[in-house]
Every structure is written in structure tokens, then in C-alpha cells.
Amino acid sequence: MIIRVKFGKEGALRFIGHLDVLRTFQKIFRRADIPMAYSQGFSPHPIMSFALPLGLGLSSEGEYLDAEIVWPEEPGEGDSCPPPDAGEGAPVPEPVPEPVPELVEGLVEGTGGGDSCPPPEAGEGGPPPKAVVGGGDLLSALRAATSPDLPIYAVRRLPEKAGNAMASVGRAAYRLEIRPEWTGELKEAAQALMARESILIQKETKSKTVEMDLRPCIHKLEVNQGDSPPHLILHLSAGSKANIKPELVWELLNAGYGERKPLSLRRLDLMLEDGTSLGAIGEEL
């Protein structure tokens, strides 16, 4: 079964690079006792892929990884333990800033039946699942195994034909905190920028510099001052086709104001090209 895990990066984790996050998740799955599927070959590795690496220093509440786990596919099949009915499973909460241990406890209570079912028999070749983890338990097991700076928000089961997270990313949403005194200037700059038909920029690739139009890559640009603290919301093209860093748009908006930097930079979500959140695909477990 392929699952999609939605997670965040806070505090210390902002300074942990992509590869280290990947290795950490391998450990979290082991700590959570969720058996992963392995690739073939002399040095098999767990099958896991991430949607889009996050730049060092950024926090996030909308990161995704897809993982293949060894999991009974169909309820009632063979000796497999049936996952609890979706209706009975614990409600998966909306992203919370910091999952607290009490919440995890509550989730464990909400799932029924998982504990009383005997573990499935070991299949030929593959490792036997070490423990039976019920549907909602998957989330609570991961939460109990992670660190507070690496919160896990949701686990969904991906349909057969869903593209993997990495291939399907089309957009990314960011939130940039700003100083109150910048809001006026930034609003004007944002309006001017969005009113332009094209924004030609020089983009450096590995081998050469190419000219590209940034305008169709900016899907949303808002300056919000009502809420405190004031901030910018940016929806930008992301992924393999065009990957625009929020810093690039920030520089355009702040041209003429010297070395101005946003107070903080946070990724809010990753989306398909049509704007659907990667977290909306598949079914809740």
C-alpha cells in the first residue's frame, strides 16, 4: 500500500537538509514499527519519495512524502488483519501547529479492533509485518515516533493510479512575514507586479542563462495586514517544469529597498498544477 504523509518542519528542523530528513523518516518508520517495502538488489532501500525539497532555513506546514508500506490490502483477505472501517477510525485533525502527546493518546483510543487481531503470517520473500497497526494507528504511531520539530499531520492512502508526490507537484504556497511599516509599499509593488503582462527575468541554469517569463508562474500574491502579524501570501509554480523560489519574487517586490529580508519564510502547502492540495488526494485512513 502506498501512503502519503503530510508533515511540517519547525525550529531545529528548518536547518536539516533534504537528505537528512529522508534518512530521519526511514528511522521514524522503524521506530513506529511500520514495515516498509524495500527495493530489490544487493543493497535494498525502503521505497520512499518526497514531493519537493525545502530550502534550508524555511519552516513549513505542508510537506509530503509517499511511502510504500507492507500492509494488508483487502479487508478479510487470508490471515490479514482488517484495517478498521474508515467511519470508525479516529478523525484526522486539521494541521495543528504542534502535536502534543496527549492528542496522540486520544487517537490511539479512538481506533478499534487493531490490538486483538493476530499478526499476519510472513509472506514469501518479504519481511513479515512486525506489528499490526490499525488505520488511525498509523498516524498516531508515526506521531509517537517523530520529534516535536517534525510534526506529522495526516496519513492518506493513495489510489493505484495517483502520480507520485514528486511528479505531481505544480505549485507551492508560501507565507512571508513582514514588518508593518512595509505593508503600504509592498501592496503597491504587488499590484504593479500582478498588473504586468509579462515579467521577463534572467534565470541561470547549470550550463547557461535563459530568459523566462515569471508572470504566469505567480498564481497568487496577496499582502495581508488585517491579521497580525502582517504577511505576504505567494502561490508560485513549483516542481519539475518551473520552480520559482519565493525569494525571487520578494527581491522584485523590494527592488530599491536595499537588503530587505522577510522576517520569516514558511511554506504552507504543495499543490497540483490545478491548485488542488497534494494533501487532498487519496482517502483518509
Place this chain on the structure above:
Amino acid sequence: MRKLALSEEILNTVEKPARYVGGELNSVMKDKEQVALRFAFCFPDVYDIGMGNLGLQILYDLFNRRPEVWCERVYSPWPDLDRIMRERQIPLFALESQDPIKEFDFLGITLQYEMCYTNVLQVLDLSGIPLLARERGEEDPLVIGGGPCTYNPEPIADFFDLFYIGEGEVVYDALFDLTIRLKQAGASRQEILKAAAGIEGIYVPSLYAPRYHADGTLAAFIPLCPEAPEKVRRVIVKDMDRAAYPENPLVPFVRPVQDRVTLEIMRGCIRGCRFCQAGMVYRPVRERSLERLMAIADHSLAGSGYDEISLSSLSSSDYSDIAPLVTGLMEKCSREHINISLPSLRIDAFSLDVMSKVQDVKKSSLTFAPEAGTQRLRNVINKGLTEEDIMRGAALAFHGGWTKVKFYFMLGLPTEEESDMKGIPELCQRVASLFFDEIPKEERKGKIQITASSSFFVPKPFTPFQWAKMEKKEEYLRRAHLVKDTFRAQVNARSMHYEYHDADVTVLEGVFARGDRRIGQVILRAYELGAIFDAWTERFDDARWQQAFQDCGVDPDFYTMRERPGEELFPWDFIDIGVSKAFMRREWERAMEGIVTPNCREQCSGCGAASYGCGICPGGGR
């Protein structure tokens, strides 16, 4: 949300900011208002190196089991951050709370190798703690040193309030109880130190004074108050099965040097190699039981999520139940996609069979550590490995498909002659020839590759070679070049690669290893001249150290170029490690005659470690 001591701007500037932010899996957070004692545990090198240290993991776990104690960690900031912290006067902080070290009750520094001494000063300095213990005030943390280098703490005695002599599991509880009680009663720093000196294994250097003869050798080492015992006895764990073991080891986010669970199977070594300090100061051999080890492996792997486990000991093949242990681990690990790493296994049919199952034969290499090139010199150093052992092991390995072989040697061992130096390449050549003799051309699966590396021998305290004379840097290099030239002249020279360690560092290590209190000023001076991270070859600058010796009027040759007379009082003689000086002298004399001493399992040689009444010693149990 945890606060961070460094601003976002700084963290975005420095190399590997993950070194400074903490928050790792299994790191421990407590409420500082709810604890009675805060301990900052420092490994004075960069995070990546210090993170995986087993001693740190054991004590971090042990201390934090006490609800009223909070143990946190601190490592040396890399020079890029070091510079920023000095410029902006940012105090050094602990990773967990990110609070300044100066607010702690203890700063504990583990001393794993001599070349970290200037980093000790860096840590104190960045913390805002006076470098010299005598200049510290009531508000400063108590600075305590532990680890292998404390078997001669004298060169760094001026910088520490206390040293812990022995294995960390034993008396820290008593020290914490005493400190909490006395602090609550309003006792002064001096009162706490005097009381601590009464705990077995605790050495308070300020309570002792050395006296020297006119020729510079030590005349006496005098306790200055009744609380200071004449001898400080090393403390050890008597029953390894009952000793605490971290079942939820810290797991860093960034890849550390040791990215795996470490399974310490036993302490001590039966072999008694005469150059080896660990082989003497960890006597007697004490094993963990097979059952306990399997349970630890289960818990540590589950608690950490690591996918690799490594056996740790001085000589794993000598563990009584090595075969069932390795077989049991292999069963578990192949089931759960876990790799096993088996360092320090002797090459024989069993170990080769195991290794062929857990690693890729074509890629991996086999390691022999003969330490010396000739049987004569191997007898002098009491290294049990014979040429026959090496040849038999190598032949088995070649038939098993291995083609890469590594050899470790030492140059500059006592009594070494030119024939011993040339013996190194000659031995390697015989192994290369063996490959061509044993394996027919059509069955060879690759080219034979022999890598030999040599370090220069440094005499250590509490070894039979503690009386030995060292050589000058130029002489070390001459010997290394002679070995290199002899390698070039071998028939299969193209299949052999030789490398040797730095000679500058060797001489300095020699001074630190057997130095006395007068060396402290030299270390301080070198630090003032800019020395830090001396263990890093690219950062080590010998000129700074030569300058420091000159500025302090200290002659390094006094410490390295003398063969010490049998009756000389050593700066470390006030420490009682259980193994007697008389035994080591006997071993020195046997070495000079080339006589081998049987290992602890064959026959007890009466070294004195039996006084602990545990382990392999007669009447010790296991």
C-alpha cells in the same frame, strides 16, 4: 516551540547549522525550574565527531533517568561559528535548552584524545568560564573531566576543578547527591570540592601539589588537606549486565561519523599488548551476557530506528559467546533489513563465513593489525598475532573471494631495528605472493590490493612501555621513508599502497601523554596563539606549538627523549588503576627480552586487577 540561541541570520551563514540546534530524536527536554542540578556534557570536538560517542550516550541516558537532574550536550563550535561568537560575544550554549553553559552546575568534558586539549580551552572561553580553575568563582559551573586521557590528567590539571577516574556509570550518582545536598545547604565551591575528593574515583587537582627534583623529575605529589586521599582509585562497573545501557540512543538528524547502534559487548581485553593503554586501564575483562546483549539490540534498534548495528569492544573475537551472538543478530537483522558491522573480529573461518553473509565481498576489505613487521618485534610488544595466523587468514579470505586487505602497523616501537621496518613491506609482499600462489589465474575475481598504514608509537601512562624513549620527528620520518622505499622495491609493489601518519602530532601527543603540570601553561599559550582543532590535520600548526614551548621555557625533549629509570615517580602514579606498577615493570623487562606473556584466559599473570573481584580474574565470576 524551543528557542534557539543563534539568530536565523547566523544559522543561515554557518556551515552545517544543524550542529547547533539540537532537537534530535530521543534528546531530552526538561523544565529547568523543576530540576535540582544541570549538567552540560561536552565532547570537545565538532558535533559530527562527538555525537556518536558511546560514553556520551551512556551517561546522557543515565543522568537523565534522574528526574532532578537534566543533562544536556555541547560540542565545539566549528571555527566559522567560533569567530562569530567571539565577535558578537554570544556565550556558548547547550543544545537542548539553548541556555548559556555558565548557568549550569556542572560542565563535564570527555577527554578522548590529547589533541582536543586546546578545544577544552575554547569551550571554557566561549562559555565565559575562567580558563584556570583557581580563578573561578562561586557562580561558575564545576568543570569535571572524564574519559581515557584522565589516566594522566596532569597536563590539563590547571583547567579542571575535578576529574572522574574510571567508568562513568559508578559514582556520578554519589557526586550529584553530594552536590545537590551541599548547594542547598549553602556550601561554598571549596567545601563541595573537598567533600567530592572523598568519593572514590574523584580527583580534585587543586588539593595536591607536585614537588620536583633539580633535574626536573617528580620528587613527590603531596595532598594538601586531609580530605584528599594519597591515591585515587579507578572505579569500574563490576557487573556489566546490571549496568545501564541507552535503549533509546540519541539519533542525530545529520549523518554522524557513527550512524548506527553501538552494541558494547564487553569491556577490557585479555590480550595485554604492551603498547596498549586501553588493554591495561580497562582490566579486568567483563562481558555482557548473550541474553542481555540480544535484549539491548532489540530495544536500541526499536528505540532509535537505526538500520545498522555494530559490535563494540577491544577484541570482539575474544567474547566467549561470539558465535551465538553473531548468528542470533544475523537472524534478526536479515529479517528486518538491518546491516551488521563487525569490526575487530579476528580473521578466521568463522568470521569470514559471517562476513561473507553480511557484506559485499567484492567491495569490502579485510583488516589485520600485526602492529609490527617481524615476529621478533611482535613478541616484544606481546601481540599474539603470528605470521602463520596472518597467512592462514589471508589464504582463507582469498579463497572466499576477498581481494582487498588492510594492514595496520606502528613505527618507533621500543627496540625497533631496520630489519623490523623493512619487515613491514616484506610481510605485505608475502601476502601478495600468497594470493598469486593460492588463487589460479582463471579464478581471480579482481586484483589484489594491499593497503598498509602506519602510525608512530606514542608511549602511554599505565602501560609496560611507559618508561620508553621516543624519537625526534626527523627520525620518525626517516623510518617512514625507509618503509616507503622498501615497499617500492617489492615484486608486487603496484598492488601495494603505503601511507603513514603525521610525525609532528606524534611528538606533541607524546608530551601530553606523559606530561606533568608544567605542560598546562604551554597548552594555554598555544591556545592564545590561536591553536584550536589540533586533531584536524589541516588546522594543526606545529609552529604555534614550538613557539608556545619556547615562550614558556619548557623543553619538550624532557618528556619524550628520555628513557625513564625504573624508580622514577611518574605524574600519574597517584592514580591506582588496580594494575600494579610492579607488573608493568615486569612486562617491560620481559619485552626487552622478547618474552611473550600469556593472555588472561590462558593464565593469570597477577597484574593486580583481581583486586576488583570481578570479570575474568580468578574468583571474579565471569
